Amino acid sequence: MSQNVLVIGGTGNIGQCIAKDIVQCTDAKVTVTGRNSSYKGNFPFLPLNLTQKETITDLIADYDLVVHSAGPFHDRDGRVLKSCIEAGVNYVDVSDHRSFHFQVTPYHEQAQASGITAILHTGVFPGISNLMAKQGVESLDRAQSLFLYYLVGGSGGAGLTVMRTTFLGLKSPFSAWIDGKWQQVSPYSDRETVTFPNYGKGGVYWFDVAETYTLADTFPVETVVTKFGSIPDFYNHLTWLTAHQFPKSMLENPISLEFLSKVSFAMARLTDTWSGVGIAVCVEVKGEKDGKAENLSLQLYHDHTAIAAGRGAGSIAQLLLNQEIDQPGVWSVEQAVPISLFQKTMEQRGITINLQQRG
Known part of the structure; x- marks a missing residue:
């Protein structure tokens, strides 16, 4: 059976790039959420307001992976991650600020106990x-x-x-x-x-x-x-x-x-x-x-x-969906992803990292 992925904030430019990358590189089905119910894109859509925690919890339970791309993350708390932990659903985000990092890393032990892997700060x-x-x-x-x-x-x-x-x-x-x-x-x-x-x-x-x-x-x-x-x-x-x-x-x-x-x-x-x-x-x-x-x-x-950010986050989603990473807890991306897997997913996406020694 194909897996189901929910991209929160998936109607934005970066969210759309993440959704497209996941569809291109996996067999998963992707649904996107947003506050604007007039979305006319290529993915199934569900309206979602992140201030309504009960709605988040009910929605997340139907998915195998949640990707959180609804910034700015300066103003976000850990409610999406907390809901994922409660529902036993793996989590990825594209958060980009340390204030959010400090909001969500206290959930590390709860994530471990629930057996879910949460990987923070993906993207480019x-x-x-x-x-x-x-x-x-x-x-x-x-x-x-x-x-x-x-x-x-x-x-x-x-x-x-x-x-x-x-x-x-x-x-x-x-x-x-x-x-x-x-x-x-x-x-x-x-x-x-x-x-x-x-x-x-x-x-x-x-x-x-x-x-x-x-x-x-x-x-x-x-x-x-x-x-x-x-x-x-x-x-x-x-x-x-x-x-x-x-x-x-x-x-x-x-x-x-x-x-x-x-x-x-x-x-x-x-x-x-x-x-x-x-x-x-x-x-x-x-x-x-x-x-x-x-x-x-x-x-x-x-x-x-934006496409590079989508491929960065999409590659982590791919590794979780394929169970190539299974590391319960809350981790920064560099703590969770081996370089061998990073290199493999970048090669799949045609992204070249040039390394030079300068002595």
Whole structure:
């Protein structure tokens, strides 16, 4: 019998990409949910409001796997995961912020007791990026530092939610693991110029994503740097102004934040025609191999950010549906997925990770 997958938030751009990947790579049947009952897509649809916990619990019980893609995750709690644990249903999400990580990881022991596997922070960044970092760490005898750099063209082919997520990430300083201790850094600060595949040189800035915390928690490294930037570059300067010059009250006010998100999304859609919507990821791993200093560079380029995110999450869904991963508990993606399986699923999807040794 074919398995049934529920993609919560599946009417959004990234949710649709996840649903398509699961259908293309497995025999599962996919149903999507959303708040907008006017959905006219290619998948069976069920209306769902995440504020109605009883509805969530009743709905989830009919499925073999739930994929949670209804962001922004800054404002989400663990009710979907809790319902999955109660129903004995495996869980995947594309959460991208440490606040959500702290909301759901306390369910670890309950998930273990229920025998369900919950894998957090899948997608492209976090997600594929975390596993690129893991591949680098496992290629060395000892890893000391991780540097993750992301560059996205225009809107990334995603929807308004991604813009909301960006502005929510500018609201306050955050802790980063630097030189063996947690240090406060300002969002969208300390610009670096990095050479990316396909794009060439691009500017990136400190940005608080889930892997800023989880990679430092997973691996015995001394430093984890996560920086993000956009193409065209003038978006970076506008985002920097928003983070450092605009009144903080604007980012705290939901109305003004929504206005900024909608204006930015409209601008990005206009420039998508010439900037493209791709993503480039560079992961630099510094450490030791055979008693000598070794630097590794892992690079990825995909011409559509939302599709790459869908393939990242879809690959984890595939591994759970095929029972290639059965690890009860609540895990960050790099804690649950072996590199051999990561490489296999990326190859199936035509995604190439280039690894270079730099001595």
